[in-house]
Amino acid sequence: MSNMVRKASVFEILNHWSLAVSFFILTVSGFGFLYHIEGVGSIFGGFNQMKTIHNWAGVVFSVSLFFTLFSYIVEALSISGDDIAWIFKGGGYFSKKTVVPPQGKLNTGQKLYYLTVLIAGIAITATGLVIWLRPEMADIRKWILLSHLVHNISFVFMVIAIPLHIYLATLANPGTVRIMFYGTVPVEWARKRHPKWVQKIGA
Amino acid sequence: MTRKALLISPEACIGCRGCQIACKEWNQLPATKTINKGTVENPPDLNANLYNKIRYVELPSEANMVRWLFVSQRCMHCEDAGCMKICPAPGALYKTKEGAVAFNKDKCIGCKLCAAGCPFNVPRFDEKDKISKCHLCSDRITEGLSPACAKTCPTGAIQYGDRDGIISDSKKPGYEKLYGQADLGGLGVLYAFKDAPKLYGLDEKPAIPESIVFWHNVLKPLAYIGLGGAVAASLLHYVAFGPKKDEEVKKDE
Ligand code: SF4
Ligand code: SF4
Ligand code: SF4
Numbered sequence: 001m002s003n004m005v006r007k008a009s010v011f012e013i014l015n016h017w018s019l020a021v022s023f024f025i026l027t028v029s030g031f032g033f034l035y036h037i038e039g040v041g042s043i044f045g046g047f048n049q050m051k052t053i054h055n056w057a058g059v060v061f062s063v064s065l066f067f068t069l070f071s072y073i074v075e076a077l078s079i080s081g082d083d084i085a086w087i088f089k090g091g092g093y094f095s096k097k098t099v100v101p102p103q104g105k106l107n108t109g110q111k112l113y114y115l116t117v118l119i120a121g122i123a124i125t126a127t128g129l130v131i132w133l134r135p136e137m138a139d140i141r142k143w144i145l146l147s148h149l150v151h152n153i154s155f156v157f158m159v160i161a162i163p164l165h166i167y168l169a170t171l172a173n174p175g176t177v178r179i180m181f182y183g184t185v186p187v188e189w190a191r192k193r194h195p196k197w198v199q200k201i202g203a
Numbered sequence: 204m205t206r207k208a209l210l211i212s213p214e215a216c217i218g219c220r221g222c223q224i225a226c227k228e229w230n231q232l233p234a235t236k237t238i239n240k241g242t243v244e245n246p247p248d249l250n251a252n253l254y255n256k257i258r259y260v261e262l263p264s265e266a267n268m269v270r271w272l273f274v275s276q277r278c279m280h281c282e283d284a285g286c287m288k289i290c291p292a293p294g295a296l297y298k299t300k301e302g303a304v305a306f307n308k309d310k311c312i313g314c315k316l317c318a319a320g321c322p323f324n325v326p327r328f329d330e331k332d333k334i335s336k337c338h339l340c341s342d343r344i345t346e347g348l349s350p351a352c353a354k355t356c357p358t359g360a361i362q363y364g365d366r367d368g369i370i371s372d373s374k375k376p377g378y379e380k381l382y383g384q385a386d387l388g389g390l391g392v393l394y395a396f397k398d399a400p401k402l403y404g405l406d407e408k409p410a411i412p413e414s415i416v417f418w419h420n421v422l423k424p425l426a427y428i429g430l431g432g433a434v435a436a437s438l439l440h441y442v443a444f445g446p447k448k449d450e451e452v453k454k455d456e
Contacts (some may be wrong), residue, residue: 033291034423047292049313094444096451135313144319148289149414152422159430167437173447192452 005190005198007105008071008183015067016180022061023162033045038177049161055132062125065118073118075104076111082196083108092117105197116161124154206302207344208280208366209353210373210381212395213403216273216360218257220242222352226255229340229351249276251329254337255352258404274403275352275361278325278337279306279383280391285411288419289320295334302366302391303339320410322387339391369393387411 010014029050032040044050082101086108092100100107106114127147134140169176175189191198215238227234232252232261237245240286255277266272284304294310296317313332318324327335340350344363353363362369366389373381373395382400383390386409394400400407 016379031426034426036291036293038293041293047295047310048312051292051314092447092452093440096444102413131316141319141324144316145412145414148316148319149418149422152418152426156422156425156429159426160433163430163433163437167434167441171437171441171446189449192449 003065004184005187005201006184007190008179010025010183011067012071013180013183014070015064018064018110019068022057023065023158025057026054026061027159027162029057034152055128058125058128058132060120061160065121065125068114068118068178072106072114075106076114078104079108079111083111086146102195103193103197104200105195113165115159116157117165120135120154120157123150127151127154204300206366206389207339207363207391208302208369209339209350209392210362210364210369210395211275211392212360212362213272213274214395214397215358216257216275217358218259218271218273218317219357220257221355221357222275223256224363225351225355227252227339229343231255242371249325251327251335252328254278254335260402260404262402272403273360274394274405275392276404278304279323279360279387280337280339281322282388282390282409283321283323284324285322285415286317286428287320288411289316289415291316299341299345301339301341301344303341303344304391305338305341306334306336309334312418320411320415322406322411326337366391366393 006137028040028045031037031046032044032050033054041047041050044053070184079159085101086103089098089100091107091109092098127150130143130147131151137143168182173193175185179185226232232254235246235250235252237247239245240247242259246253246256249256255275256422258272258274258276260272260274262270262272268429280303282302284296284298287304289296290296292310292312294307295312296304296306299305308329308331311333313328315326315328317326317334318328325336329335337413340348342348342351349363354359356362370381370384370393373393375395377397378395382394382396382405383392394403395407396403400403
């Protein structure tokens, strides 16, 4: 359709699905380990197999997370006065009357969300690898304890950030979730929510 | 069932290592190839096939050439067990009705986190990365027998019995306080030390690493509350403020 603009490439769509599915597997199995949930263990074919699946889902997650750098990091780090103003207006989420400052391809909330997931994702990957591979080194016990702690702190950030992300991309902002399937949005929709981006690409 | 315990008395031990052998025999553990490092302590450390070993400590002495301390080293069967706290696999480590911390290799997932959780550096891992350690001969004690080490000890340096009874029987001059009586909720292996525990190679105040306690008390519930809170906050927002419908989004003119 001529009145549509492409916000996500096919690669970005697939990569996002890879993140979503691996995150889901990691979280469910993670809670299984955390709370000794036998039912979750049996879904995965026992705790032994759940460990293997958890570890390899972590590999998929971290590789996909790496690829997101090419899509979002430059945009996420370009912070301007509009972003500060956006935060003070609560992103327009707390009153229908609020008019938020014009946003680029990612709005301020999306930038902050991306940076949170990126940092927590790097931390959870690095510490997960230490626990999994147990590199031969002096003081390995201290490193395992530190990794175990950081892995779980990152997990807390993840399980708070991601449900909010899902809500904001579905119920809270009708018309958004189609990006995850088609990658395109109506120009008018984009003009309202990402005017600086639409201007930049000259759509 | 009353809690059982071992009482170790280094002063009574003659270092014969009968306990090491009896343990291997009962648990069908093969011998470990080792080398002579100029000490009778052998093998030098616990391993997957050595659940119980005598540590030899040599100290300067005025009365004799040296003072030798022999200390049985093994899992302490902690009441508040760091290994169990951190273990992510249900049933891999479990408490028997006698209070022993036993293991099930089929349920163990080989993550080795218990090694980080144990204050006494006890867990070892077999060739399949499964946990191996003293289980207080859980298969013997459940039948009312004493553990192989205690059964075999010729001098009474390792005694097995009701934990309360052991504690009250041990109150002899010079041994008023047992090591492990109150630490970690009370250990299942108690030591009658004449001197400071560190002389025998044990921590004065053994404790589960603080990061694990913090994780257990704060982070674990926080993951649950955080997830639930994020979902609840989303629903609440939807009810209170509603979605940003396209026709309602205003442009900054
Ligand atoms: S190695 Fe086995 S016993 Fe130790 S923490 Fe992991 S699953 Fe539990
Ligand atoms: S001594 Fe270590 S392995 Fe034994 S019960 Fe205590 S924490 Fe667990
Ligand atoms: S069997 Fe008894 S005397 Fe011999 S080494 Fe073991 S604890 Fe000491």
